[in-house]
Amino acid sequence: MRHFDLHCDTLCRCAASKETLLQNEGAVSVERGLIFDCWVQAFAAFIGDSHRGEEAYQDFLSQVAVLREAMESSEKIVAYDPHHLQEGVCNAMLTVENGAALGGKLERIEEFARLGVKVFSLVWNGENELAGGVESETGLTEFGRKAVRELEAHHMVVDVSHLNTMSFWDLCEVAERPFIATHSNCFEICPHKRNLDDLQIQEIIRRKGLIGINFFPIFINGESDASFQEIRRHIRHILSLGGEDVLAVGSDFDGAAMPSKLERIDKIPDWHQNLLKHFEPELVEKITFGNAQRFFEENL
Numbered sequence: 001m002r003h004f005d006l007h008c009d010t011l012c013r014c015a016a017s018k019e020t021l022l023q024n025e026g027a028v029s030v031e032r033g034l035i036f037d038c039w040v041q042a043f044a045a046f047i048g049d050s051h052r053g054e055e056a057y058q059d060f061l062s063q064v065a066v067l068r069e070a071m072e073s074s075e076k077i078v079a080y081d082p083h084h085l086q087e088g089v090c091n092a093m094l095t096v097e098n099g100a101a102l103g104g105k106l107e108r109i110e111e112f113a114r115l116g117v118k119v120f121s122l123v124w125n126g127e128n129e130l131a132g133g134v135e136s137e138t139g140l141t142e143f144g145r146k147a148v149r150e151l152e153a154h155h156m157v158v159d160v161s162h163l164n165t166m167s168f169w170d171l172c173e174v175a176e177r178p179f180i181a182t183h184s185n186c187f188e189i190c191p192h193k194r195n196l197d198d199l200q201i202q203e204i205i206r207r208k209g210l211i212g213i214n215f216f217p218i219f220i221n222g223e224s225d226a227s228f229q230e231i232r233r234h235i236r237h238i239l240s241l242g243g244e245d246v247l248a249v250g251s252d253f254d255g256a257a258m259p260s261k262l263e264r265i266d267k268i269p270d271w272h273q274n275l276l277k278h279f280e281p282e283l284v285e286k287i288t289f290g291n292a293q294r295f296f297e298e299n300l
């Protein structure tokens with residue numbers, strides 16, 4: 001079984017609790033994830049909206065250090081290279097959740113690329129120097145437009161999860177490469193502003209991006225727990241819009257409360273088994289691994 005997860009907040013958790021990626025009490029650890037034949041895990045350096053400027057940049061660096069320490073201390077976690085996938089280890093992909101991490105400096109994008117950042121989310125829920133999140137009214141700023149061009153020039157993928165609608169459509173005017181929503185569901189199924197409406201989903205499909213299904217119940221059904229069946233409703237909706245090739249997984253482990261049946265990464269096999277009861281094996285493979293892997297082979 002293969003598992004590709006576009007988003008978790010385990011770096012932030014470990015930086016705060018002084019735990020390691022290898023072993024911890026959270027939802028994702030290298031130790032617990034070695035159940036998969038092949039496993040790619042995106043680890044987001046998450047910057048809260050109370051952090052801006054140098055403080056945000058330092059926060060980013062402290063989370064990068066958590067990932068680097070894990071890779072230096074164990075052979076069981078390696079940097080993800082789509083062209084050299086490794087089996088029996090954690091293929092770790094560094095991502096950024098909140099462009100405030102740049103501390104307002106465009107030239108840091110090159111440094112982020114050198115540090116291994118592959119996916120870059122422009123905002124979290126508030127507004128920052130680049131754009132507006134779902135709890136703000138701001139669109140893409142002039143700095144944000146420059147940042148998008150620079151990110152694309154360094155083959156970093158823009159993540160639109162958390163962007164408000166205005167910023168999303170502003171981005172569409174400047175983006176020349178495909179972008180992705182690492183951890184967002186369907187507004188049509190669950191009307192939460194963090195979810196994507198049908199026009200946004202169709203735009204991501206048209207641009208050959210990715211949409212990672214988020215397991216946070218509030219984005220699945222608006223309640224405190226959610227069933228596998230309710231997760232499947234979001235998958236079926238994206239399929240109904242022609243999104244067979246953009247569907248992926250963006251768990252939000254360690255960033256949000258999880259359904260009782262999917263509390264930690266070691267429950268993922270149960271979810272795979274459930275998907276196989278309802279979808280063809282080829283489609284399940286695309287959702288759980290193949291689409292994301294193909295996307296990064298083509299776009300990194």
Ligand SMILES: [Zn+2]
Nearest residue numbers: 097162183255
């Ligand atoms: Zn998030």
